[in-house]
Amino acid sequence: MxxxxxxxxxxxxxxxxxxxxxxxxxxxxxxxxxxxxxxxxxxxxxxxxxxxxxxxxxxxxxxxxxxxxxxxxxxxxxxxxxxxxxxxxxxxxxxxxxxxxxxxxxxxxxxxxxxxxxxxxxxxxxxxxxxxxxxxxxxxxxxxxxxxxxxxxxxxxxxxxxxxxxxxxxxxxxxxxxxxxxxxxxxxxxxxxxxxxxxxxxxxxxxxxxxxxxxxxxxxxxxxxxxxxxxxxxxxxxxxxxQRRYGPVEAISCNDAEIILVTSGTATSTCRLVLRKLRDRGEKVGILKMKLFRPFPVAMVRKATSRAKKIAVIDRNFSFGASGIFAQELRAALCNTPGRPPVFGYIAGIGGLDITMELLEEIYWKTKEAAYPENESVWMGV
Amino acid sequence: MELDTKDDEYMYSGHVGCPGCGAAIAMRFTLKALGAKTIVVLPACCWSIIAGPYPQSTLKVPVIHSAFETGGAVASGVRAALDVKGDTETTVVTWAGDGGTFDIGFQALSGAVERNEDFIYVCYDNEAYMNTGVQRSSSTPYGAWTTTTPGQDWKKMRKKNIVEALVAHRIPYAATANIAFPEDLVRKVQKAKALKGSKFIHVYASCPTGWRIPSEMSVKIARMAVQTNIFPLYEVENGNKYTINYKPKEYLVREYFKLQGRFRHLTDRDLDQIQEMVNEDWEVLLRKAAERV
Known part of the structure; x- marks a missing residue:
C-alpha cells in the first residue's frame, strides 16, 4: 500500500x-x-x-x-x-x-x-x-x-x-x-x-x-x-x-555517454533532472549511481564506464590528504583497464550544503572543457 | 560448613592461568554454583587467555568473548535474545576483571544495572591489569607497586569502592566474595541466580604473578584480606539492607602487606596510615550494617 x-x-x-x-x-x-x-x-x-x-x-x-x-x-x-x-x-x-x-x-x-x-x-x-x-x-x-x-x-x-x-x-x-x-x-x-x-x-x-x-x-x-x-x-x-530493482550500481544512459557523472545518495535524483536537461541539448552524458559501496562492484563499474571518454565523480565526503572517497574507489577500479578514461573528482555538498542542478551542470561543463583533471579534487560551491 | 554444590565440574583441566591464580579458583566455584544452563560473557581480561586458545575451551558452558568495555552491554543483548526466545531458565553472567569493571567497562555496567537487566555481573578483582603485565587500575590499592606506578611513584590514591557505586544504583543484590571462602562465594552466586534483575558480585581473586607472592600463598593471602578487614565479606539487598557475613579476626593489615612484594617499599609510617584507612572504611561499613539492626 x-x-x-x-x-x-x-x-x-x-x-x-x-x-x-x-x-x-x-x-x-x-x-x-x-x-x-x-x-x-x-x-x-x-x-x-x-x-x-x-x-x-x-x-x-x-x-x-x-x-x-x-x-x-x-x-x-x-x-x-x-x-x-x-x-x-x-x-x-x-x-x-x-x-x-x-x-x-x-x-x-x-x-x-x-x-x-x-x-x-x-x-x-x-x-x-x-x-x-x-x-x-x-x-x-x-x-x-x-x-x-x-x-x-x-x-x-x-x-x-x-x-x-x-x-x-x-x-x-x-x-x-x-x-x-x-x-x-x-x-x-x-x-x-x-x-x-x-x-x-x-x-x-x-x-x-x-x-x-x-x-x-x-x-x-x-x-x-x-x-x-x-x-x-x-x-x-x-x-x-x-517488481522493483536497483542493482549494485545503476547505469543511466551510459551506453553512448561521453561523460559519466558518478553519484550516490539523494544527489542522484537531482542529477537525473540535469541529465534530462543536458540530453535535450544534445549532450552525451550519463549517470552511474553507486548503490553498493562494499563490496565495491568493480566489474560493473568497469562495464558501465567502458565507452566513456571522461568520468566525473561527485563526492559528498572527503578523505583528507587524498581525495573524495568514491573518486578514489573509481580510480582504483579502473587503473588496470586499458584505455581507461580520466577520473575528475568534485567535492560538493559537504556538511549538508545543497547539491543543486546548477552545481551539477557546472561540474559537467568543467569536465567537458578540460582534457585532463588539473587536481585530484575540485571543491565546488565554496 | 559443607559445600552446597554437586560434584559437577564446568571447568576442564588444562586452563592456562598462572600457578595459584585466584581468578581460576573463582571461576570454578562460580560455575559449580550456576550449573550448565549458563552463558558467560567474557570481556577482555585475564580470563580471555585462561579460557584457552581456538579451537579449545576450558569451560563446559558457552562463552561469548567480547570487547573490553562491553561486559554490561553484551550481557544485556544476550538476556534480551533469550527472553524473546522464551528461555527464562538460562543464567547470563558477565565475568570481568577489575579493569573491565572499575575502569573501561564502568559505563556499560552502570547502564545495564540502571536498566536492571536480569543478569549476574561478577568482577574478579586482582587489583591491576595483570594480563597485560601489572599496570595500575582504579582498583589497585593505596600503596601498591605496579609497572605503571613504579619506585617512589607507588599508588597514592585509594581503591575505588566499586560495591558502593553499584549499591548506589539500588540493584537487587550486591555482594563481596573471596576465593578463600568458597562456601560463602557459592551461596552468594546461588542467591544471585535466584533473584531477578541485576546482581553484582565482587570477588577477591589473588594474583601471585602481579602481587609478587609465592603461588602457594594465594589462598592464605586472600583469607587474610578478609581477616584484616581489608576486604570485608558483606552483601547489600535493594541498595539498603546491609549484612556483614564474616566477623573479622581484626588482624593488623601489616601482616597482609608484609607478605607481598608489591608493598615491599612501604615504611612503618605508611603502614600505620593504611591501617587507619582500613579502620575508617570498616567503621563506615559497620554503621551502614548497624542501621538495619
Missing part, C-alpha cells in the same frame, strides 16, 4: 516487516525518528521485540553482538559521532560473522557541530567488513532494508543501509509499504547456522593464533566476494515479488 512517509519511517516500517526481535539504540539526530517510531511499535505491541535503550552507541552495538550471537534478528540505527563511537565494534561484528543490520543516517562529523548530511562518517568505516548500501529515496530505503537482511543472513556479514540526513531521513514521499505476507515470502524467519547454545557449549571470539586468524580473515574476504553475487540474485528475487 502506498503511503506518504519520511525516509526514517521507511526504515522503521522495514524493521517491523522484517520481524526484528531485538533492537538497541541510542539517540542522535538525525537518526532519532527511526528509533522513536520503533519504540512506539514495541510499546504498543505492533512489534513483538525487545527494545534496549542503552547508554551509548558503543553499547547499542555491543548489545546486538550479544543478542545476534544467540540467533535472533537485530537492528540498530545511528549517525556521525555515534557511528564513530561504534568503530571498534564494527570490526567486531564482521569478525564474529554476525548478520546485524544497521541504518546509518549520513551526518557530518564534529567539530564544529553540524547535523546535516555528509558521507564521511559511513565511508570512513569502509575497512570494517560491513556491506554498505547507499539509498536515493524512501522506497529504496525500505526495499534496501529488506534486502539487507536477506544478504546479511546469506553471507554472514553485517549490512549498513545508508541514507542522507534530512534530504532523505526527514523528507516525506510516497512509499509502497508491502504487505507482511509478501515480505515473508521474500524474507523468511532467520535460521542461524551457528548460535550460542547451552546444549552445545562453544567459545565465540576467543584467542586465535596467527594461522587460524589469517584464515578467518580470508573467509571474510571471500564472503564479501560472495555478497556481490548474492546481492544480484537477491535483487532478482525481490523483483519477482515486488
Amino acid at each position: 502506498k503511503r506518504v512517509i519520511e525516509g526514517s519511517h521507511a526504515v522503521a516500517e522495514a524493521v517491523r516487516l522484517a520481524g526484528v526481535q531485538v533492537i538497541s539504540a541510542y539517540p542522535i539526530t538525525p537518526q532519532t525518528h527511526i528509533v522513536e517510531l520503533l519504540s512506539e511499535y514495541c510499546a504498543s505491541g505492533i512489534m513483538d521485540a525487545r527494545f534496549l535503550r542503552v547508554e551509548s552507541e558503543h553499547s547499542a552495538l555491543a548489545a546486538l553482538i550479544g543478542a545476534q550471537s544467540c540467533g535472533v534478528r537485530t537492528f540498530t540505527a545511528t549517525s556521525s559521532q555515534g557511528l564513530a563511537l561504534m568503530h571498534e565494534l564494527l570490526h567486531w561484528t564482521s569478525g564474529a560473522r554476525l548478520p546485524i543490520v544497521m541504518a546509518e543516517v549520513n551526518r557530518a562529523l564534529a567539530p564544529g557541530w553540524n547535523i546535516w548530511t555528509d558521507q564521511t562518517d559511513s565511508l570512513a568505516q569502509r575497512d570494517t567488513g560491513w556491506i554498505q548500501l547507499y539509498c536515493e529515496d524512501g522506497q529504496e530505503v525500505l526495499d534496501s532494508m529488506l534486502q539487507a537482511y536477506r544478504l546479511a543472513e546469506r553471507v554472514y556479514l553485517p549490512v549498513m543501509v545508508v541514507l542522507d540526513a534530512f534530504y532523505l531521513s526527514h523528507t516525506y514521499e510516497p512509499v509502497d509499504v508491502p504487505a507482511e505476507a509478501d515480505v515473508d515470502r521474500f524474507l523468511p524467519r532467520y535460521e542461524p547456522r551457528f548460535q550460542v547454545d547451552t546444549e552445545n557449549p562453544c567459545a565465540f571470539g576467543q584467542l586465535v593464533p596467527p594461522g587460524f586468524y589469517m584464515k578467518m580473515r580470508q573467509n571474510i574476504a571471500m564472503a564479501m566476494d560472495e555478497a556481490l553475487v548474492r546481492f544480484d540474485q537477491i535483487q532478482e528475487e525481490f523483483y519477482g515479488i515486488f
